[in-house]
Amino acid sequence: MKKKNHSSPFKNSLVLASTTAFLTAGSTAATVTLIDSSTNNGSFDDAITDPGNSTGGTTTGTGGSGGQRYARTSGGTIEIPGWNISSPDGGFWGVNHSDSTASYDGLQSVVVNDNAIVAITSQTFTGTFAAGDAFNFSAAFGNRIVGDAGTNQVAYNLRLRFNDTENTQLDLVSTVFQDPTGSYIDYNGTANYTGSGATEVFLVATMNNKLAGAGQGMVDAISLSYDAIPEPSSLLLCLLGGLGFMHRRR
Numbered sequence: 001m002k003k004k005n006h007s008s009p010f011k012n013s014l015v016l017a018s019t020t021a022f023l024t025a026g027s028t029a030a031t032v033t034l035i036d037s038s039t040n041n042g043s044f045d046d047a048i049t050d051p052g053n054s055t056g057g058t059t060t061g062t063g064g065s066g067g068q069r070y071a072r073t074s075g076g077t078i079e080i081p082g083w084n085i086s087s088p089d090g091g092f093w094g095v096n097h098s099d100s101t102a103s104y105d106g107l108q109s110v111v112v113n114d115n116a117i118v119a120i121t122s123q124t125f126t127g128t129f130a131a132g133d134a135f136n137f138s139a140a141f142g143n144r145i146v147g148d149a150g151t152n153q154v155a156y157n158l159r160l161r162f163n164d165t166e167n168t169q170l171d172l173v174s175t176v177f178q179d180p181t182g183s184y185i186d187y188n189g190t191a192n193y194t195g196s197g198a199t200e201v202f203l204v205a206t207m208n209n210k211l212a213g214a215g216q217g218m219v220d221a222i223s224l225s226y227d228a229i230p231e232p233s234s235l236l237l238c239l240l241g242g243l244g245f246m247h248r249r250r
Contacts, residue, residue: 207219
């Protein structure tokens with residue numbers, strides 16, 4: 001008589017758990033870089049050859065820095081590599097060449113003078129975004145007084161916008177600070193996507209320099225990446241199905 005082989009339920013569970021852990025470990029998420037100093041002009045240092053809708057002219061940087069300046073003295077838009085910079089206000093705002101405090105890294109930064117608000121919008125990135133996807137960000141915000149103005153307050157905001165049905169927005173930074181005399185403050189962190197079904201995302205940074213005092217607000221060194229939640233591999237799903245079939249036959 002043929003002897004039946006009765007497998008232990010505990011043994012089957014142990015095999016299943018071990019196999020699942022092994023295959024899941026092999027499907028970790030890859031980090032996708034959307035913006036950094038060398039990707040999509042996160043440092044605002046890419047050469048500007050034809051700024052769309054720009055007025056105000058071009059000057060070279062001081063001290064032989066070689067930076068560029070594209071600015072407007074009225075409301076409108078400046079299009080530069082990777083970004084669209086816009087404001088409804090007059091005053092000086094745009095891309096400023098480097099001097100002692102105007103750039104966090106490299107040659108240029110985006111600036112806004114007092115009594116103006118500026119929005120810096122990235123290009124739109126496409127993908128398949130799921131709830132829980134982690135977006136990693138960093139940005140450097142600066143503030144400096146002009147002459148003997150004493151103090152200057154600037155409100156800074158950094159957010160992500162998605163094209164899902166909920167029009168999800170993730171507020172990454174929202175802060176006001178006053179006159180660190182030209183220094184920059186680094187902001188960085190991680191925020192998880194809370195919507196579902198988005199296929200597009202873009203980043204918006206705003207600077208409001210209408211609060212108090214006289215001076216410049218500055219933003220530089222923006223980076224953005226995301227880690228997608230890994231889906232179970234097809235091999236894992238097939239294996240789980242096979243184990244279930246074997247268990248039913250027994």
